[in-house]
Amino acid sequence: MAKAMRANPEGPAPGRRRARSVAAAVRAPARKSQPAARASRADKSALRREAILAAALEEFSARGFAAARLEDVALRAGVGKGTIYLHFHDKEALFQELITTMLVPFIASIEAVPPSGLPIRAVLERFVDLFLREIYGTERRKLIRLIMTEGPRFPQLAEFHYRNVVKRAIAAMGALFASAHARGELRNDALVRFPHLVAAPAMMSILWSGLFDRFAPLDAAALMRAHLDLILGSGGAS
Amino acid sequence: MAKAMRANPEGPAPGRRRARSVAAAVRAPARKSQPAARASRADKSALRREAILAAALEEFSARGFAAARLEDVALRAGVGKGTIYLHFHDKEALFQELITTMLVPFIASIEAVPPSGLPIRAVLERFVDLFLREIYGTERRKLIRLIMTEGPRFPQLAEFHYRNVVKRAIAAMGALFASAHARGELRNDALVRFPHLVAAPAMMSILWSGLFDRFAPLDAAALMRAHLDLILGSGGAS
DNA sequence: ATTTTATGACTGACCAGTCAGTCATAGCTG
DNA sequence: CAGCTATGACTGACTGGTCAGTCATAAAAT
Numbered sequence: 001m002a003k004a005m006r007a008n009p010e011g012p013a014p015g016r017r018r019a020r021s022v023a024a025a026v027r028a029p030a031r032k033s034q035p036a037a038r039a040s041r042a043d044k045s046a047l048r049r050e051a052i053l054a055a056a057l058e059e060f061s062a063r064g065f066a067a068a069r070l071e072d073v074a075l076r077a078g079v080g081k082g083t084i085y086l087h088f089h090d091k092e093a094l095f096q097e098l099i100t101t102m103l104v105p106f107i108a109s110i111e112a113v114p115p116s117g118l119p120i121r122a123v124l125e126r127f128v129d130l131f132l133r134e135i136y137g138t139e140r141r142k143l144i145r146l147i148m149t150e151g152p153r154f155p156q157l158a159e160f161h162y163r164n165v166v167k168r169a170i171a172a173m174g175a176l177f178a179s180a181h182a183r184g185e186l187r188n189d190a191l192v193r194f195p196h197l198v199a200a201p202a203m204m205s206i207l208w209s210g211l212f213d214r215f216a217p218l219d220a221a222a223l224m225r226a227h228l229d230l231i232l233g234s235g236g237a238s
Numbered sequence: 239m240a241k242a243m244r245a246n247p248e249g250p251a252p253g254r255r256r257a258r259s260v261a262a263a264v265r266a267p268a269r270k271s272q273p274a275a276r277a278s279r280a281d282k283s284a285l286r287r288e289a290i291l292a293a294a295l296e297e298f299s300a301r302g303f304a305a306a307r308l309e310d311v312a313l314r315a316g317v318g319k320g321t322i323y324l325h326f327h328d329k330e331a332l333f334q335e336l337i338t339t340m341l342v343p344f345i346a347s348i349e350a351v352p353p354s355g356l357p358i359r360a361v362l363e364r365f366v367d368l369f370l371r372e373i374y375g376t377e378r379r380k381l382i383r384l385i386m387t388e389g390p391r392f393p394q395l396a397e398f399h400y401r402n403v404v405k406r407a408i409a410a411m412g413a414l415f416a417s418a419h420a421r422g423e424l425r426n427d428a429l430v431r432f433p434h435l436v437a438a439p440a441m442m443s444i445l446w447s448g449l450f451d452r453f454a455p456l457d458a459a460a461l462m463r464a465h466l467d468l469i470l471g472s473g474g475a476s
Numbered sequence: 477a478t479t480t481t482a483t484g485a486c487t488g489a490c491c492a493g494t495c496a497g498t499c500a501t502a503g504c505t506g
Numbered sequence: 507c508a509g510c511t512a513t514g515a516c517t518g519a520c521t522g523g524t525c526a527g528t529c530a531t532a533a534a535a536t
Contacts, residue, residue, distance in 0.1 A: 041500095041501075041502080041514090041515075044515090045515080048515095048516095063304075063391065064302060064303075064304055064388075064391060065302075066301075066302055066304035066305040067304040067391070069490090069491065069492090070491080070492065070493085071491075071492090071518095074517095074518095079516080079517085080516060080517040080518060081492090081493090081517080081518065082493090082494080082495085082515095082516065082517050082518070083515080083516055083517075084493095085492095085493070085494080086515070086516075090492075090493075091492065091493090145390075147449075148386075148387070148445055148449070149386070149387040150302075151448070151449040152383075152448040152449060153301065153302060153305070155452065158449045158450060158452075159452075159453060161449075162449070162450050162453065162454060166450065167454070187468075187471050188467050188468070188471070190464040190465065190467045190468035191468065193460075193464055194460070194461050194464045194465070196439075196442065196446075196456070196461065197439060197461070197464065197465055197468060199442075200438035200439045200441070200442040200465075201434075201435060201438045203438070203441065203442055203445065204434065204437075204438040204441055204442070207386055207441065207445075208434075210389070210390040211385075211386070211389040211390060211396045211399075211400070212396060212400050212404065214393065214396075214397075215397060215400065216400060216405070218434070222431075222432070223432050223434065223435070226428040226431055226432045226435065227428065227432070227435055227438075229426050229428045230425075230426070230428040230429060230435060230468075230469050231468050231469065233425050233426070233471065279480085279481085279535080282481095283481090286482095307524090307525065307526090308525080308526065308527085309484095309525075309526090312483095312484095317482080317483085318482060318483040318484060319483075319484065319526090319527090320482065320483050320484065320527090320528080320529085321481085321482055321483070322527095323526095323527070323528080324481075324482075328526075328527075329526065329527090
């Protein structure tokens, strides 16, 4: 009895051997603007940190926070286990920083979108494109899923994400819908009262991709477009 | 260093002492139809099993599969740890049976809903009520969230759930929308092509309740009603 | 008394986090 | 510039604690 226990390994565990050391990549002096400069210690350190974060995203996202092993993270990053602790205080700090630092670049761009006088349809189409290109189509999708699945166990993280992403996005969307509604571009005030609704299919796509894509792939782009048709009442039959 | 590690305990861990033994409840001969009959072994066994399942739902849902401790499940169920192994082969089997047995009663009712000639709006309102009353308003909500969060690590479970719940529900909804569309009750065919869309706000409500309810409660009933207005284009302003 | 069921102390595996030792690099010296 | 030393980034074997699963014993049922 007592077989492994670690649910559904996937990938890394078995015959994996330490990813081709970052050291190799580091040694290559390929710095764009200063071609001749050797990688300094600071450069290498930063590269290692990045490698650890990328590896952590993979492992946490494949196994969940509790079941992910830091040794696997180290292995995947091509560093020793101890190195992780030179960059992060502990497992939880690594997790929190992973979420935080990978999301921060996006926080700025959330409200930076010009709410110009474009028709609501055009604005939403841009958001759909943005979502598909910059989130759904990248490893950021895994990040969002991590927040959704681990959030309940990390209240600080959920709160951070709420205050910095969700709340702002909802406020921005609400304003957008309010003005569109005032201009008579919406059939009713449902979206003004619950701007959340516009994002529901996006969340669903992300969840679906993790759960059912294996045996029932979902065309997220088509789904999102259909959703726009649905809530904005485009062409269509009948 | 090396402090506890178990992220965000909540509830049970500290000074908890074994829930008032089920044995006590079991001993009370309160059987409805056979008032005099002592609780038989089979009855007691079944009660214990139920208690374990209920406790497991609480623990798994609060901590996640990997971090939940079977000793806590036993404590909460008011039984010894060994007793769990009289009813379930191992931790994973307990988890899978939890999901499976608590969902099976619902599987039947999914397709049993009369797709009679009612207007689509009335049918959907019933579904919304059903969802709010039988899922969102009960501990089944935790079950659904568990599937969403642990599903990726338990492919069998995800597949079971897909084949027995999701696929059927989508098929039934699709048929419903197709006939409504044929009768001219829908503006376009978005819902016919992606019946998924009708469920997205329900999924979102469940996720939200686990993540953000603490500091930004969401009125799920109002959200669902607004969603119906939105996709069916009811009264409203403008 | 015998059989069935329940229990919780125990075991072994596992893993987060540590730290003494290694070694590449920065910087100094002649 | 070549050689040498000091530095601290890096490593992985190790420790301590945790927990799934077992099993000898106790309790209950018949």
